[in-house]
Amino acid sequence: MSQTMVGVIGIAVLVIVFFARMPVAYVMTLIGFVGFSFLISGEAGLKLLSRDFYDIYSSYGLTIIPLFIFMGQIAFNAGISRRLYDSAYKFVGAYRGGLATATVCACTAFGAVCGSSPATAATMATVGLPEMKRYGYGDELASGSVAAGGSLGMLMPPSVVMIVYGILTEQSIGKLFVAGIVPAVFMTGWFALAVWVYCLVNPKQGPAGEKFSWSTRLASLTETGETMAVFVLVMGGLFLGAFTPNEAGAVGSAAVLLVALVRRQLTWAGFVKSIYETLRTSCMVLLLVAGAVIFGHFLAVTRIPFSVAQWVGAMNMPGWVIISMIVFVYLIGGCFIDALALIMLTIPIFYPIITQLGYDPIWFGVIIVLVTQMGVITPPVGINVYVVNGIAQNIALEKIFIGIVPFLVALILGTMCIVIFPQIATWLPDLMY
């Protein structure tokens, strides 16, 4: 049996076991270990397990993941999001669908201190949904804007997806972070447009709210000052080289903790909850990384990634066709597998294609985040939708999925813009580095 054949069988078995509800990380480890042992030797396979796990768990580079997750968790449990929301509401609340737009804007702002999309969605669901209910918003628009807006949390730096992408492809995490800022603002604009169009078609979904004077609006900004200060401290320190990405995570966590303590917003119970939530999320992400590394070692032996890259290269298709195909694969695949798991599984295969075609790896990192955003809101496995549904149990799942549609369209159109005009993502990092 050829090595490629073993690889193909391995991938097939992988998919089958996925559907048996076994955790994705465990399946990748298992198939990677069995396949590697089969192709090289049992002894080598056993060694691979202990060495890969220990190497990953003891790597300093990965300590950044728990630290940035911790920062987001503290911000979440300290309720920093409410003031961001209030301020955004004072600016755009008077327009039709304004509260939904405010939700999207607040999500982006909260994303500046939080690197995870479900956490952002959960935060905004607790803050934004009751407000929108109070002003008579439709369930679809209200829940859709929270679930979709939450996905902006991972485009706006810090971003766990970018960290993982940076580690897997050995790209600069700082550069990836900078690259996310402009697309995040750009996508916020697209989402606001989605809200506007949705309300134009269906005005009952988002009635206009009260209007505030400019002095009230500007005064509300001061209330969000500390969030901005933390963002400037963390990102500024990172870009100016005052500290490394890992240190930025630690300093950011400490800064958010300090703000929460000074404001007396974090209880001991909330602090402990942040810690355990961080442990759980970090472990989930890191086991996925470990599984992907072990599975990647097996794939490398089968030579499948190289063959696929060669095959795609030989097809002589224009780059945008191949990019569109990759995005399509993620869009469909993201419906069935958790988006982060899918990325880790496919990076070893897609990344060589991208570099071979001469695309900027940093730009591709932004595209990867955008497709992950699609993955977390598309049915049936859209984690953000379940998070929102878990918090607002009176809103039916179907309604949230309907509410998602305009945002998904906006996300696809926005991604197309960034594919056609890569400068949207590459302009700022090129300027700074």
Add this chain to the structure above:
Amino acid sequence: MDWWLKLVDQLVGLLKRLGGVALVGMMVITCVDVIFRYFGKPIFGAVEMVSFMATILLACAMPMTDREKGHVGVDLLVRRLPQRTQHLVDAVTGVMSMLLFAIVSWQMFLYARTMKDSGEVSMSLEFPNYILVYVVAVAFAVLSLVILTEVIQNLSKARRS
């Protein structure tokens, strides 16, 4: 069975608290290092200490994450099966996971012993690395115990339904 559940619970809880302490430690050491470096006196071996704590954190979080169903999986198909079949499917995949992590734990113990025999120490603090490998090995052992418990629970649920 009750004493067994209690034992596993306590092991998971112990590791969880250890992981939590490691997380806070990572944050504090890094911040203090950044501040001290600003005054020209960085902490000796801070990077290594943080790496050690991260190792402890990640290893110790595994049993609790499994217990609290923190891992992502594909629920589309199994969810539609009858209750009994669901428990059986979970038991079968559970046995596979349990064996996998038991093997990882066993290999980790061997790895730790090799490291101890070779006298390998960390670069700046000269801390014996094998101790951390033992921690990881123990965490994987507890993880397989947690999964074993889940398998037993799934089988007994399957028999009852």
